[in-house]
Amino acid sequence: MAFYDGLFNALGLREWCDRDASDAPMSMADLLKQNNANSVDPNAEVFPFPSLDNLNDACSSIGQSRDVTAAIETGFLAAKPALKAVLDPITQPLSWMLDGALWLFETTPWWLMISALLILAYYASRSVGVTIFVALSLFVLGLVDHYDVAMQTLSIIFVCTSISVMLGVPIGILMSKFDRFQRFTVPVLDLLQTLPTFVYLIPLIFLFSVTESKLYGIAIILYAIVPVIRLTDLGIRLVDKDVIEAANAFGMNAKQRLLKVELPLALPNIMAGVNQTIMMSLAMVVIASLVSAPGLGRNVLVGIRQLELGVGIVGGIGIVLLAVILDRTSKAALSRVDKASHANGH
Amino acid sequence: MVNDMSKTPKVSLRGLYKIFGPDDQAMMEHVRAGMGKPELLDEHRHVLGLQDINVDMQAGEITVVMGLSGSGKSTLIRHLNRLIEPTAGEILIDGEDVMQLNQTDLRRMRQEKMSMVFQKFALLPHRTVLQNAAMALEVQDVPKAKREAEATKWLVRVGLDGYENRYPSELSGGMQQRVGIARALTSNSDIMLMDEAFSALDPLIRTDMQNLLLELQLELKKTIVFITHDLDEALKLADHLVILKDGAVIQQGEPQGILLNPADPYIEDFVSDINRARVLRVRSVMSPLVDGTIYAGDVEAHDNLESLIALSEGDTRLIYRVLKNDVPIGQMDMKVLVKALVPRISSAA
Numbered sequence: 001m002a003f004y005d006g007l008f009n010a011l012g013l014r015e016w017c018d019r020d021a022s023d024a025p026m027s028m029a030d031l032l033k034q035n036n037a038n039s040v041d042p043n044a045e046v047f048p049f050p051s052l053d054n055l056n057d058a059c060s061s062i063g064q065s066r067d068v069t070a071a072i073e074t075g076f077l078a079a080k081p082a083l084k085a086v087l088d089p090i091t092q093p094l095s096w097m098l099d100g101a102l103w104l105f106e107t108t109p110w111w112l113m114i115s116a117l118l119i120l121a122y123y124a125s126r127s128v129g130v131t132i133f134v135a136l137s138l139f140v141l142g143l144v145d146h147y148d149v150a151m152q153t154l155s156i157i158f159v160c161t162s163i164s165v166m167l168g169v170p171i172g173i174l175m176s177k178f179d180r181f182q183r184f185t186v187p188v189l190d191l192l193q194t195l196p197t198f199v200y201l202i203p204l205i206f207l208f209s210v211t212e213s214k215l216y217g218i219a220i221i222l223y224a225i226v227p228v229i230r231l232t233d234l235g236i237r238l239v240d241k242d243v244i245e246a247a248n249a250f251g252m253n254a255k256q257r258l259l260k261v262e263l264p265l266a267l268p269n270i271m272a273g274v275n276q277t278i279m280m281s282l283a284m285v286v287i288a289s290l291v292s293a294p295g296l297g298r299n300v301l302v303g304i305r306q307l308e309l310g311v312g313i314v315g316g317i318g319i320v321l322l323a324v325i326l327d328r329t330s331k332a333a334l335s336r337v338d339k340a341s342h343a344n345g346h
Numbered sequence: 347m348v349n350d351m352s353k354t355p356k357v358s359l360r361g362l363y364k365i366f367g368p369d370d371q372a373m374m375e376h377v378r379a380g381m382g383k384p385e386l387l388d389e390h391r392h393v394l395g396l397q398d399i400n401v402d403m404q405a406g407e408i409t410v411v412m413g414l415s416g417s418g419k420s421t422l423i424r425h426l427n428r429l430i431e432p433t434a435g436e437i438l439i440d441g442e443d444v445m446q447l448n449q450t451d452l453r454r455m456r457q458e459k460m461s462m463v464f465q466k467f468a469l470l471p472h473r474t475v476l477q478n479a480a481m482a483l484e485v486q487d488v489p490k491a492k493r494e495a496e497a498t499k500w501l502v503r504v505g506l507d508g509y510e511n512r513y514p515s516e517l518s519g520g521m522q523q524r525v526g527i528a529r530a531l532t533s534n535s536d537i538m539l540m541d542e543a544f545s546a547l548d549p550l551i552r553t554d555m556q557n558l559l560l561e562l563q564l565e566l567k568k569t570i571v572f573i574t575h576d577l578d579e580a581l582k583l584a585d586h587l588v589i590l591k592d593g594a595v596i597q598q599g600e601p602q603g604i605l606l607n608p609a610d611p612y613i614e615d616f617v618s619d620i621n622r623a624r625v626l627r628v629r630s631v632m633s634p635l636v637d638g639t640i641y642a643g644d645v646e647a648h649d650n651l652e653s654l655i656a657l658s659e660g661d662t663r664l665i666y667r668v669l670k671n672d673v674p675i676g677q678m679d680m681k682v683l684v685k686a687l688v689p690r691i692s693s694a695a
Contacts, residue, residue, distance in 0.1 A: 246468035249427055250482045250533065251457035260484075264472045340472065 003048050004058035017059035076206055084207055091214045094221075097159050098213040102294070105155035110147060114138050121325075125332030133328060137321045146296065146318045153295030153322060156288075157281045160217060164225040164277045169270065171225075172232025173258070182233065189226050197223060197287045205291060216288035223284045227276035235269025236262050268338040275330040282323050296322065354441065355402035356569040357409075357426060357537065362399040362435030364421055364593075367392030370433045383592050395421045396593045399435070404586065405536070406567040410601075412580040413590035419573045422590065423539050426571060427460050428452060439537070457486050461530035465542040467522045469514040475501065475525050476510035482533030493532075500528040504558065520551035524558075531562070540572045544579065556582055577616055581605070581625045589613055602630035608690065618689040623652040631686040632668045632676035639677060641667040647675060651683055 008017050048054045052065045105113065117138065122131040141150045175182040200219045208215040239262050247261045263270075289297030296318045303312015365373045365386070373392045383394040396418045403409040413419045424430040425437060428444060437444040439459065447455060461482060469478045476494060477484075479501050483493035501510060504524040514522050523543060530538050540559075544552045556579060563570065574580050580587055581601045588598040597609040605625060608614040629647040642664040645654055658664045662680040669675065 240468070242464055242466045242468040243470060245429060246462065246464055248429055249456060249460075249462040249539075250485050250529075251453040251455075252485050253453060256485060261470060264470075 002054070002057035003045075004050065004055055008059045013059065017061050019061055076203070080206060087207060091208075091218060094159075094163070094217045095212055095214040097163075098156060098217050101155040101159045102152060102213075105151040105158075106148065110142065113151065121329045125329050126336055127332045130328050130332045134325050137325050141318055141321060144314060144318075146299075146314065149294070149296050149299060149315075150318055150322060153282075153285055153297065153319070156216070156220065156285050156293060156295060157278065157322075157326070160220040160224060160281045160285075161274070161278050163217075164221055164228055164281070165274055167221075168225045168228035168273070168277070169232050172229045172270075172273075173236060173263075175229065175233040176236035176262075185229075189230060192222055193226050197284060198290075201288075201291055210292050213293075216285070216291050216293035219288055219291070220281050220284040220293075224277045224280040227280065228270070228273035231269045231273030231276070232266065235266030235273075238269065239265045268334065271330070271334040271337050275327065275334055278326050278330055279323065282319065282326060286319060355438075356405035356440065357401075357403040357571070358436075358438040359399050359401045359422075359425070360436040360438065362396055362422075362425060362437065363433045364395035364418075364425065364430065365392050365433045366395050374434055394593055396425075396432075399595055401588055401595065401598060403569060403571060405569050407585035408563060408570040408572055408583050409586045409588065410572045410574060410580040410584035411588045411590060412574055412577060414575055416592075417590040418593035419575075419590050420541055421593075423541050423571055423573050426537075426539055427456050427462065457482070457533065459535050460537045460539060461533040461535045462539040462541065463523070463526045463530050463543040465545050467514070467519075467526050467546075469522060469525055469529075471514055474511050474513060475506060475517070478514065478525055479528040479532050481529055482535075496534075497528065497532045500531045501525070503531070503562070504528045518551075519547050520555060523547060523555060527555075527559075527562075531566075535568075537569045537571070540570060542573050542575070545574065545576070552579070559583065577620060578625075581620065589616075601625075602627060606630060606686070606690075614690065620689075621652075622687050622689065623655060624650055626651050626686060628654060628668055628678050629670070629676075631682060632678045633682060635667075635674060635677050639665055639667075641665055641677070643667070644669050644674075645678060646670070651687065654678065654680075654683060 008014055052063060052068070055062045056064045108116075114135070118131055118135055121134040122128075125131065138147070138150075141147055171185070175185050197219075200222060204215050204219055208218075243261060243265065244257070247257045252260065285293055285295060286297035286300060289295065289301045296315050299315030300312050300319070302308055303310075303315060363374065363377065364370075365377065367373065367390070370392065373386065373390055376386060376390065377394060377397065381389075383397075386392050386394050399422060401409070401411075411419045411422055421430055425432050426439075426444075428437070428447075432445070439455070444452070444455065470481065473481075476497055479497035480490075480493040483496060488496075498510060501507065501524075504527050506521065506524050506528065509517065509521065514525060517525070523546075526543070544555045547555060559570075560583065572580075572583055574583075584601045586598065587601040587604055589596050589604070591612055597604055597613055602625075604613065605617050605620065605622065608617055627647065628645055628649050628651065631651070632647070642658070643666055645657070645666045645668055647668050647670040654666065658666075658680055662684055664680050666678045666680075667674050668678050
């Protein structure tokens with residue numbers, strides 16, 4: 001005797017409800033209930049919530065909640081071949097790039113790699129202090145034998161950030177030019193930023209095999225691309241209207257205006273976006289170790305799973321060091337750009 | 347008052363209207379039927395920016411458009427290069443209707459025929475003074491060496507010799523505007539649009555810049571359209587003065603004429619604060635020669651009244667003979683001069 005029986009009887013739906021009813025138990029819970037049919041269930045609520053499961057008790061024509069999850073799964077599985085056929089070839093280069101970068105960072109001798117990184121750090125920041133800090137951090141990482149894993153993490157960040165910038169800047173430019181496109185894009189960006197990071201992984205695991213590196217590549221890019229898009233859009237929209245007017249008054253065409261005026265003036269904002277994108281890639285690369293991304297994140301995961309406190313903490317400190325290196329270097333580059341154009345502001 | 351008709355104007359505006367709002371074309375009907383600015387705003391939520399503007403601007407002259415803020419003067423100047431599109435009317439430049447140009451031709455016109463100087467300078471902050479000045483030619487794809495040589499020439503001309511490699515932020519406001527003027531001159535266009543070009547500068551610098559402009563103009567004979575809200579500036583620079591109020595021209599003509607015969611109380615109000623002795627010239631207030639008059643001396647037609655008062659040491663009994671190119675063209679009775687100093691107020695109105 002279920003609570004909602006009376007409701008369906010009153011609505012005259014009893015016949016429809018019992019159309020294909022069977023007494024065969026569908027689940028363990030049903031079976032238990034059947035056996036205890038005579039005794040009163042002590043946990044039974046007086047007025048249960050009209051959930052699918054409770055309604056099903058009264059009327060078997062109404063599906064149960066587990067049918068909903070099952071339907072989603074079936075739907076997803078049905079769409080999978082088509083989605084895969086489209087997405088697989090498009091995203092395949094990402095796997096190659098990630099694997100290639102991984103190979104490059106791992107096979108380059110450490111002295112060559114570190115020199116290259118220091119030169120890059122100096123070139124970007126033009127600061128001796130930052131370069132020395134980068135050198136010290138890399139030395140510490142190497143000292144505790146974390147050089148290899150740190151390079152794996154760095155190679156993933158390197159590839160994902162580059163792709164985010166290459167895709168994000170043009171998208172940001174389009175958004176700043178077309179209000180309609182912006183209205184459509186902003187909710188998507190909001191969604192990408194608010195989704196819990198684990199949730200990204202679920203559909204991706206279905207679509208791609210966990211052995212493919214593009215799986216974590218896509219997750220990282222989706223998460224990290226948002227700031228560079230937003231700040232490119234913002235930067236271009238914030239360009240002084242008077243300067244744009246001057247560009248028009250002297251007869252610049254759209255391309256000249258973009259390359260000679262808008263992008264240079266938006267550069268400080270775009271660089272701030274790149275800095276954020278780097279930091280978010282790093283955050284995501286740790287979580288992506290759940291889906292086989294190599295690097296420092298995996299050590300942290302081992303620390304959690306096997307309660308190896310020391311391994312986890314050293315991995316964590318390694319990530320912090322990398323984060324500080326990347327942040328200092330890109331911030332120094334940003335403030336250099338900022339100074340060059342701020343000094344020039346009105 | 348009106349320009350003499352023998353000259354074809356360089357720039358000519360005919361029946362120009364601008365209505366701001368989503369449905370400006372439909373609003374034209376109401377405006378043509380005589381609806382005013384406040385009614386249009388109240389009843390239809392459209393702003394009447396300009397109404398029935400007819401102005402001829404002669405080649406080689408400085409046309410000053412003057413009005414208070416909100417009078418539509420900045421809107422007007424932006425119509426000349428179509429930074430703002432008119433709702434109705436014609437814009438003729440060298441007899442050619444600018445409204446008929448497609449985007450490519452319009453850009454070419456902006457590059458080659460017109461240059462613009464802005465109130466807030468609008469220089470590119472990430473570029474040096476030299477690169478800023480060369481911008482107009484860069485847009486036209488002139489080779490670097492050539493455009494920088496041209497830019498350097500004009501930078502020297504406006505007094506910025508040696509500042510080529512500085513950035514705009516390193517310069518004072520006055521110097522930044524010199525860069526703005528050099529940039530406009532580098533384009534070698536006939537027409538220069540100056541949108542409140544000196545309004546953001548402090549008074550002493552402003553006077554310097556006005557003198558610089560007049561000095562350049564003596565030599566270059568550009569067609570200059572100058573926007574200002576400052577009557578002193580307008581009177582100093584203008585060959586032809588256009589006074590705007592609420593988007594309509596209320597009086598235009600030679601500045602001295604406007605000063606002596608203001609067409610409406612609004613202008614009377616405007617001109618009453620002016621130092622008339624300094625602005626008015628002898629030629630504007632002199633009377634015809636009368637035979638047998640005894641002259642206290644000779645004066646030049648373009649002398650201002652202030653210098654004449656100084657010359658007469660305040661003696662109102664004197665009469666001077668007025669010469670232009672050493673030919674007598676009239677006489678100046680000091681009594682008439684003193685009367686001309688009193689602004690006419692139509693208190694009856």
